[in-house]
Amino acid sequence: MATVKDFRNDIRPNWCPGCGDFSVQASIQRALAALGKEPHEVAVISGIGCSGRISGYINTYGFHGVHGRALPTAQGVKLANRHLTVIASGGDGDGFGIGLNHFMHAVRRNMDITYIVMDNQIYGLTKGQHSPTSAHGFKAKTTPAGNIENALVPVQIALAAGVSFLAQGFSSDVNQLVRLIEEGIRHKGFSFINVFSPCVTYNKINTYDWYREHVYNLDEVPDYDPTDYNQAMKVIAESHGLCTGVIYKDVNRPAYEDQIPGYKEEPIAFQDIALQEDVFAEAIREFA
């Protein structure tokens, strides 16, 4: 059986020392090992940005695509091979700026994949512009007088769009994050895990200390029930989107793949694709 070590490779990430993304990488590796996955059974599909490099740092199949399109690419991979554990990943700019459209539709479609966003509320790789999750008033290179736009709350949008598994973690709390990722991967349907992953170079406001002070850990709320949609909406609003833990799950919603008419258990990738003569003959008759 594969261990955490099997999910590591010899590439040194090009992240800054202290970047929150290191913990996310380690958490994914630990979760995959804990779930008993083998490296070849997993595909990590990522977008563009510092965090988008993650697919190259985990020893599985990996695809690093174009900016903002990790989710449609990941859904394509899943359709071709439903036996793969597919993880889509990227940053807040990738997922909620250029890729927001795909995010809401991936949520709605509910394919059995897991989406992990490293949210640092800034564009790091392009050196410090504000992002869709930057707070109002936040000063960045492109908001020198303070951000006059309002921040988008990813977990709120996901819940409103009908997500079937919703969690939020924090890079500093790796034990919780591993559990969230494990549960997300186990969930049969689209799972979304937003991770506060501080940028130590460009975001001097939303630091590790800032998050420690502001996050509201649902694990410490004894009677929190993640199957209660209204309670989930409420807790997101009351915590200003800063709650961590499993926020919501609906285990009864069927996954997309399980609803495709005629879709087989055997992955498309390994099927014989030659068309049967009788199917062809029937199709031809319709044009005769």
Place this chain on the structure above:
Amino acid sequence: MLEQLSWKVGGQQGEGVESTGETFAVALNRRGYYVYSFRHFSSRIKGGHSNDKVRVSLRRFRAAADYTDVLLAFDQESIDVNVGEMRPGGIIIADAKFQPTAPDHVRLFPVPLTKIAEECGSAIMKNMVSLGASACVLGLPVDIFNEVVEERFRRKGQKIVDQNIEAIRRGFEHMKELGGADPEFALKPADGQRRLFMSGNDALALGALAAGARVMAAYPITPASDIMEYLIKKMPKVGGVVVQTEDEIAAMTMTIGAAYGGARAFTATSGPGLSLMMEAIGLAGMTETPVVIVDTQRGGPSTGLPTKQEQSDLLAALFGTHGEIPKIVLCPATTEDCFTVMADAFNLAEQYQCPVIVMSDLQLSLSKQTTDHLKLDDISIDRGYVLSEADLQAHTTPQGFKRYEFTESGISPRVFPGTKGGLHHVTGVEHVETGRPNETSPNRKVMMEKRMRKLQSVELPNSVVSTGDEDADLVVIGIGSNVGAIEEAREQLAAEGYKVGHAHVHALFPFPTKSLQAAIAKAKQVLVVENNYTGQLRHLMSFFGVQHPNVSSLVKYDGRPFLPVEIYNHCKGLM
């Protein structure tokens, strides 16, 4: 008697113009006639003039006729808009309800289409009454439409079927009483052979199914949507899936994901969608992921003429992505081509591990026409250089599996995710043989050369199809659905003793420079015929080094396909 007929039905969009045309066309196709139909319509659901022009003949034509013999008009506008192309003595069957008028050069038969239909049960059957009247004029049996009508209305019950058949009979009888049965308009009997009747889109979709496409991701757009609608019905039979995505960017990237995942995957779109897909097509080129994109061209730019003919995406298909990638661009011309081109596209995509764009155009995609019998035996599947778990042992290196291994051909081994022992990284960033990112200059140079080498000096078979005189004075070069109009013009000129050749381009990249050069070597003049303003094909010819001292263009960009007579007249002016 007529050896060929040009028949047209016109009315407001949404009042059954299309179904009337289709019923007429299918019934005649089943009698063994060669049928070619072309729809004129607008980008709206209801209202606005639309018409369906159907050419019926004892031999094959792949273009609408220059004129109209018989017009069915559901409103005065249909007469006003179309009477100009009617031949002298042509017949108009119009609903008496709107008190139609027409110029003297045609014969107008007001028939109470709506009134008769109401007497048969419902006003909506006026198109059936008009079909019956048509049958009378053309000397066709009154029951010629029965089979098609039964198929169409069977689900609604025998009563509806009977009412429709009665409406046809009443229309036939009424026309007979008016003296509409004219021996001059009687169609010569056909051979009775039952050929297929389908559009380019039908054939592309069926071709994709036969080629093993099992994932299609697409966004609805005219004139491509038929392809996904067809496959949504068929995929359950083969375990495949069609996803209607949120946009064309998602369609393209989902297609790339599925192709990387091991499926034969494709998308279909038109110009606006192709523009949105460009960045991702570059990703497919960079990551050497085999994807197929169908572009059913329409009038651009922007929303342009969404329901009209144009061939103006040629340059976009070749040069649209930023950066440089190997890609293949194929251009079917007929419905038969549309069927086989999809297998070619998938095979080439997987052999060369690059994107393949299949360029159709609105006229080819939407015109339903008599099509030769399509055979599954004509389809072969070659998935290229793909390794299984067992093959991988021989390919393991100390650095791991080399997905982008340097080879003489530039083509490297591919492994589907899920295969044990084949772990590798794929990235749109420049990379080394194992797929890991690397931005150094020496690596960039060799990796760029590896990718581009795949198609270097490749000229695909049958990239140019030539007809006509070997030693022609004039060679006409065309592309896509213009094959029919050019061929017809060429045949007519040949019959008049002119030496004219026709070279039709079936692949734009790799550009068939050698074949085109050979096709025009002996010609005194070359004419390039295409549906765009700037003469894109002509520019490509000179860009890719096709040389000739006397090349001119015939372009048309008003949204309408070429009529044979336009090409004929232009050629004659050149001779």
